[in-house]
Amino acid sequence: MRNVFPRKQRFKSLTKAKTGVVGFDAITGGGLPQGRTTLLLGGPGSGKTVFALQFLAHGANAHKEAGIFVAFEEASTRIMNNAASFGWKLPELQRRKKLYFMDAQPLPNLVQSGDFDLGGMLSALEVKIKETGARRIVFDALDVLLALLPDLAAERREIYRLHAWLLAHDLTAIVTLKSGADDSYSISQQPFGFMQFMVDCAVILNHGVVTGVSQRSLRVQKYRGSSFDENESAFLIGASGFEVAVAHALTRADSKVSSERVSSGVQRLDTMLGGGYYRGASVLVTGFSGTAKTTLCGAFAEAACKRGERTLFVCFDTNSTEVVRNLSSVGIRLDRYVKNGSLRMISARVITGSAETYLVRIKALAKEHRARCVVIDPVSAWSKSGSDLSAQSVADRLIDWSKGDGTTLVCTSLLDEMSGQGEGGSQLQISALVDTWIHLNYLMQAGERNRGLSIVKSRGTSHSNQVRELILSEAGVNLADTYTAGGEVLMGTLRWEKERAERAAHEVAEVAEKLKTVRLDAEEAELEVRLKSLQTELVAKQVEKDLLVRTTQSEKGEASRGRTQMKELRGADAATERRKGHRHG
């Protein structure tokens, strides 16, 4: 206990050692306190060893920090075997002396008599630390060793010795301790409670069962000198190790908002939305079963792939190959995009577990696929497993994540016909969070069910207020205008009948108009004929009149000429006149 206090880093600001646990580094703002001790508490099977081992593996793989794993409970070979599936390359790390396992399990034939201490182990470790230059160390299941100590005072003393030793060597350490199953508070009993006060960081792992579904959660209980997320965060042990679900990082700038529009895959729906969905928006499609929610998703996925965007399609209700086949019947051809790899179809029925499990898997898959568009059909399947509350918070985080990532998310939510929710919202209550909410409904009229589509909300876009009829055909998905008659929306056959009636009426009107034109033409022609005959008559009359005038004149002329001739012949009057003239002249 010569070096009780660390030499240099007393006044250094706190630096953090990344654990490589997805989400945990976000909760703690960077990882575990560097050069200090973290206590990891949890019941059996709560994931303590996995967390600790991942911390070491990440340090060795990503930060070139060698680590030592001191196993008090499980043999190191078994730990290695158990962790083989996580892909941390432990045997390789061991060969390269980046990872050292120390088997410190008390032998079964071990006899204990009187007081002892950890001096032997610590001096042995010192050899290894010098040899490997280890910066990280894990004491797994320290309680096994502590239980051998004869009294509480000795336990306290050894904990203190260990802590001082860790600080003196400037090691970032994890000490795991078992706590009573399901009761994280029993650990505050001595001497673990003492340890909790001593360390700089304490993390509690929980593993409970809520309505038959396993739910794991993690809580940072204390973290000296750092802010942290104090709430319980769900986690799961996935294919690549420990993954913690985080709703939000402590220090994350608001994600970039895009005003780019992406097509919904249905041309008229784009028009209704004023250009399509926003890039990075979350879209919720609600409706009863069979209202073509999946079809709408398929159309979106096809449009995304057509633009060359990588897309992830997660279906819960049906097999993914069935979805592809079924959608091809309405002209949505997804198979070629599946083949060329831009579309990844996941049948999520194979994923079992809590809502958290789904979210983490989906996030991992989306990351792996580098998806820009994600379709989840239906998201309401989540509320089936585990508590509604956790499913809801998962849905919150899903949207939060997609926004932060700039991923365009389309999810559907199945409404329960029996519960008569109507448009009352989805079970998960995520309708309040999404940007665009499209509601699909059946309209029962005149012995038919027809699909109606309406936009309940669409943030930041002008959108149509109309209910449109969604028509599925081999040619694809289309929206038709609906007729509003007497306050009722007409769809299907009624709409068709209405349309036909209008067409017929239109035809009748057309014929009538033609008829009238013809009649008017005839009248006009008739009038023209009459006009012509009258003109002819007029000409005839004029000619007659002319003739009459001329006849009269010629007759008159004849008469006077006759008289003159007569006079001349007689020779009387002309001479008379000539005499008169003579007289006056």
Place this chain on the structure above:
Amino acid sequence: MARRARFKFRIYVAGEALNSVQALANLRSICLIHLPNRHGIEIVDVFKQPERALADGIFMTPTLVKLSPSPATRIVGSLSHLPTVLQALGLEAVAA
């Protein structure tokens, strides 16, 4: 048979730590009473020879290892509880 056998002990101690000193003293007194002239004690100080502690898998100090006669036995602690120690070493018949 155990009467005739020679006992070989190795005791791992942590320098001058109290429980290590106590264990060594207790071992010597046991040997003096129960195994006069037929015992050998090897003392390993883990502070001076940490590699040996590492190689032999010694994590708690003091640790007494009875190397022979077989079976090999490990006793951890200051050996303060005599009956336990004697029983573990197969010496209780002698003590009676």
